[in-house]
Amino acid sequence: MSLKHALLGFLTICPATGYELKGIFENSVQHFWNADLSQIYRTLDEIKTEGLATVRVEPQEGKPPRHIYSLSEKGREEFLRWLREPVKDLPVIRNHFLLKIFFGAFLQKEEVIEHLKRYQNVLQERLAKYRKIEHMAPEGFESMLRSKGIIEKGTAAPFELTALKNHLLYAIATLRLGFKIAEATDEWCTETINELQSLASEKSKTEKPKSVKKQRAKGAKV
Amino acid sequence: MSLKHALLGFLTICPATGYELKGIFENSVQHFWNADLSQIYRTLDEIKTEGLATVRVEPQEGKPPRHIYSLSEKGREEFLRWLREPVKDLPVIRNHFLLKIFFGAFLQKEEVIEHLKRYQNVLQERLAKYRKIEHMAPEGFESMLRSKGIIEKGTAAPFELTALKNHLLYAIATLRLGFKIAEATDEWCTETINELQSLASEKSKTEKPKSVKKQRAKGAKV
DNA sequence: TGCACTTATATGATCTTTCATATATGTGCA
DNA sequence: TGCACATATATGAAAGATCATATAAGTGCA
Structure with missing residues (x-):
């Protein structure tokens, strides 16, 4: 714990x-x-x-x-x-979303794409939150603590300013990883959506142009 | 659940x-x-x-x-x-490692770098595991199930082969995200290590060349 | 020969996490 | 006027996860 x-x-x-x-x-x-x-x-x-x-x-x-x-x-x-x-x-880690993608073959392709797109929205919300934190960060923890009322106005922070800046360095570093992972995941969603969509269109070439999509999707139901 | x-x-x-x-x-x-x-x-x-x-x-x-x-x-x-x-x-998510990095200012820089390097080893082990799964995957779930003895030798798989291949597509997709995230994290570790090391050397320029490193590190102890 | 590991199940105890609920006031918004 | 939300604590209950332990034979390795 x-x-x-x-x-x-x-x-x-x-x-x-x-x-x-x-x-x-x-x-x-x-x-x-x-x-x-x-x-x-x-x-x-x-x-x-x-x-x-x-x-x-x-x-x-x-x-x-x-x-x-x-x-x-x-x-x-x-x-x-x-x-x-x-x-x-x-x-x-217990990622419900990936679990559903993993079992995507039991859904129609379109449904999986819906899952992926929805998840991209969730990721965007999260990225927005990170940006907010990032904006706040440059003034350091001090500003955060002040805004939370932990440090009274006009009072000095109860720890060294050097240490505070040092702290900021690490806080930003972990945030940067948060960005990296969220962005990589978002990219992966786009790639996977494209992959799924191109699969459907490839099929359309060899078989009937429109009805086939549904057929394939139905076939996916093991 | x-x-x-x-x-x-x-x-x-x-x-x-x-x-x-x-x-x-x-x-x-x-x-x-x-x-x-x-x-x-x-x-x-x-x-x-x-x-x-x-x-x-x-x-x-x-x-x-x-x-x-x-x-x-x-x-x-x-x-x-x-x-x-x-x-x-x-x-x-509850990432103990990142929590320690976040509080890195309470350690000496060298200790944080140690944490980062150790984590890279953990990531490499994980990547090796992914590669193993990836190698196994091309023959699909069938081979996995066979190796586990779930499907008897010579017996047909109890589900359509098309569906199986479709399944493989999704399994590989989630694995690809696993790779992406592990690789991004590994990169981030290297970047962060470099950042910390360059910080130390910058200081060495302005102050005493060798002893200073320890001084700074000591200063980090808030 | 001994030790560790695999196969195969299962339970008790405990830890950790989440959800619902309770209380009570001030503030901002429609 | 009403409703949601922020402030501020706390507990009961249940769900979910982990750890230790028990049994018992076979296999592989040093």
């Missing part, structure tokens, strides 16, 4: 509440990690219980009190221990 | 046992779906309970009996219903 370590990582940068951490997740690591709010709360509780962070409760009017988590020295050590630990495996 | 539908999908092609299905998974969809044996057994049991497949028990000497699952008409319908259902979201 590395949600814990992701949270410890962000807390290393700055104390935060569970709700804020959810926002930070969405605006920085969403392309390779996602977290449910309820799970964040539970994990923060675990972090507290294990003595990896301390909590300060800040009452609010009309709203539930903010529980602000601050990393302890133990938490910091655990985070660094995890951070240095080598990664041995590729991430576990 | 689409493990169920993945299993139904393979059972649409050919009856099989849980153990065989595990092997089929590893040799075809491992790059976008992975399944634990114990989970496969449990899901097959669910499939049976829901009337999506029937089971024939085949005793063996010295070994537990083989439970051969055959898809029912209901199972086939459920599979096709799922297959046509549009996919609205990108897959949920």
Whole structure:
């Protein structure tokens, strides 16, 4: 379970509440990690219980009190221990979309093409999101943290600016991979659509021009 | 839960046992779906309970009996219903490796480079596996099923050959995406390593030539 | 000879994740 | 005026995934 370590990582940068951490997740690591709010709360509780962070409760009017988590020295050590630990495996992936493409022979070609086109839309949405994050990034995490209200206006960031810039370098690097993969996937969708379409038209040459498409598609139904 | 539908999908092609299905998974969809044996057994049991497949028990000497699952008409319908259902979201990803890179500013540059290089090894292993699957693929699923003993020697495949070739088309397409993504990731690792190394050498120009590297790295420790 | 691996099933325990729900107020939009 | 959404926490329940373990014979390798 590395949600814990992701949270410890962000807390290393700055104390935060569970709700804020959810926002930070969405605006920085969403392309390779996602977290449910309820799970964040539970994990923060675990972090507290294990003595990896301390909590300060800040009452609010009309709203539930903010529980602000601050990393302890133990938490910091655990985070660094995890951070240095080598990664041995590729991430576990379960891609419903590819599973459907894999079984494409049980559909009509046109239906598979629909799946591919729809997925391209999903990818475009995701790319738009990445661009938004990218736009935000140049001013660094600081701006993000400020916009989230974690850093008060006029207050200095609670960590070195050099380190912050260094951090930005890595954040951008991971984002760049996100772009690369999304773009490669989009390209692949186009290629596959073309491949499927050309297959249909090749058939049309040798057999009847129009009705054949449906025949072939029907044949695909094993 | 689409493990169920993945299993139904393979059972649409050919009856099989849980153990065989595990092997089929590893040799075809491992790059976008992975399944634990114990989970496969449990899901097959669910499939049976829901009337999506029937089971024939085949005793063996010295070994537990083989439970051969055959898809029912209901199972086939459920599979096709799922297959046509549009996919609205990108897959949920949790990439431990990228999480560590993201927090790279808390490590020394050399340590991050180590992470990247190690990951490249993991990717190479994966690419080798893909190539193996690719080599196997041209003779189609048939050969795979035969090698797994699902189809007896000399017996015809229990489904049309045209459909089989069509199936191969899609299987290869998903594999191609697997290659693309693994290659793009590998490239990104190299680029990122270079970027980090050039950063270090730029610093060396302006400051002391050798000792500086360590200084900078130390500075990265926020 | 010994050890590891393959074949083949299955369950208990636990971990992780998701979904639904509850509460309560302020803000912006139509 | 009404409705959705942001803020802010939290829990119950269920679904889904992983890990350990059990059984038991055969095969291949050093």
